[in-house]
Amino acid sequence: MVDDVSSYIDDIVSMIGEDAEVEREELEKEFRRFLEYGVPPDQAKRTLVKKFSNGKKVEFRKLSEVKPNESNVNLLCRVVTVNPKEVKVRGEPRKIFYGLLGDETGVIPFTSWSSSISLEKGDVVEISNAYTKEWQGVVQVNFGERTSVKKVEDDRLPEVSHEPKPCKIADLHTAFGEVDVTVKILDVSEKEVDVNGEKKKVYVGTLGDETGKAQFTAWHDFKLKKGDVVRVVGGYTRFWKGIPQLTFDDRANVEKVSKEVEVSYKPVPLHKLVERRGGLDVSVEGTVIEVREGSGFIERCPECKRLIQNGECKVHGKVKGVGDLRAKLVVDDGTAGIGVIVGRELTEQLIGKTFEECKRIASEEGGEAVLRLLRERLLTKRVALRGNALGDEFGTTLIARDAKVVDLDVRKEALELLQKMEGES
């Protein structure tokens, strides 16, 4: 039983206003009745506030207290960003909006599924009947058909000003709004781009810290040089298929620091990579549990490089195919699995056969024979891989730029493990 019923009643009274037409005793009776039915006290409180406030006063929640899987959520917040997006819902095209909401306690992402809601960046809005979900460990607010959004005066909320969030590259996917990172510049080059008919110089490249790497675009000349260690305060992150891209301009504070930053090439556990969806130039290790159909000796269209079947390209019709060698693997480390695409040269190294040899096997014994050879050489082997990992709705796929079979001394490792276990017990 809840001991502090009276403090809940105090809350209710203060929310519905002293002049509400209900006696305290009545409220307490109803509140206790809910508890007898096993309704959680917070839920009982909200129900009673709603009932007796006649919809005039609503309890607004702070963004920092919102939890996943809540319904009837009411918020007073500012639209930090809003973007339209075309999606298909049950085959029907539909326009939705996504972006960020902020109040003085935090910033969280939202998605609006309702066609009747219009939002502008910077609006202060009262939102009622929204619901929340969790996506990749982050709470997300959703607006459905029952949600209503009302624009109110700007001064209802102080201007949202958020300190950029200190962050490691590997955690960028959980950060919203501005970030604060200390990184090493791995390479940088100057590019000219066209912005609304105006030529502008941008500086693009890659940067990294001990947890990972990201692409960057600087819209201002910060005189960045390869090897510099810099602290960037006030950059924004975007993702392309799970690859982080940091963007910053002259509003960001960029300063060189004398700290040393080691950029990591240590293998990332696969569940972490899959959770981030992808990554730029990552190293991973795992066991080959499948060599997919479509691996081995294949033929491509000479025009478009597409895979051809029975001498026919989907786009260019009958063509004379150009031979190629590749492997499509499923690599799994017991915590998660990813797809891996290995090109010709790396496949040659992995299986110890040249492209010409594979071509000969294919012409003498058929393409199946090359696939069998790949399976014989690669299945159940532990491999170390490096490359860009791209995430989509079917999972994560790594495009290998480096691939090696890991030599394991099973007996030695088993002995060490056994000794360690005996030492512990």
Add this chain to the structure above:
Amino acid sequence: MRRSTAWRVFAGEYNDASAVVKGDGERVPSYVITPLGAKINRLFIVGVLTDVESLAENNELVRAHVSDPTGVFALYSGQFQPDVTKSLLEIEVPAFVAVVGKARTFEPEEGMVYVSVRPESVYEVNPDARDRWTLETCKSTLDRIEAVKEGLKLSQPNAYDLTKMGYSRDLAEGVVKAINFYRNMDVEKYVALVKEALNYLVPEKGGEELPKVDVKTEEENKESDDVDDTVLAIIKEIESEEGALWDDIVEKCMEAGLDRETVEESINSLMDKGLVYEPVLGTIKTT
């Protein structure tokens, strides 16, 4: 929908599992939760394929067994996986195989859960592959033991705190489920299981060497199969709805000219093959 993880679990842990999480909705997968919190929809096994048997006409259902240093996985493959079913029937046993498969459960009655594997792919491999898998599965099992211990330390075991310690979300959720489901869990049992498996890999440490090829000669094999057939026929003859009493089976078989030890060995072998099970202690029933 992302690809589900291929867990590394020994038969000794997998076969102990009785917690099932059913997915609701069409595309939500079901999971088997092991006592150490592996939340299994898919697994990867390398072991010895010991027998393959067709249970229905036209190979519409095939049962096979894959043994590892701790126990035996039961595989069922049917008409919906014709390629895998064909591969299983073509491989000459015993053979080392690598199997990727989905976790399946059979619940003959409330509270009774039998786990099996529906293979998605089966390939013949060499003994080194089995050794690598055994080592990797030892490491995975130790990780789970560690995660369960961490989970038990929490006053309110929850997935959030476990993921913050670096465990995968699947494992964190599985561990919480396992702690709530399996009361009085004996973690030490699995520590012993890992040690046993490691000892197979380093025979000079006093462990038995893992037989390079599964033991029995063809003749012995045939002989024990004959005994199994006799015992199975006797169980079928005397069993009722509830099964047949162990003692009655032994008695009947001894009348048929078998000695007690052979009969008990054969009942165990029939259980391993999945042809009989023990619904209550001391009673045997055919499946």
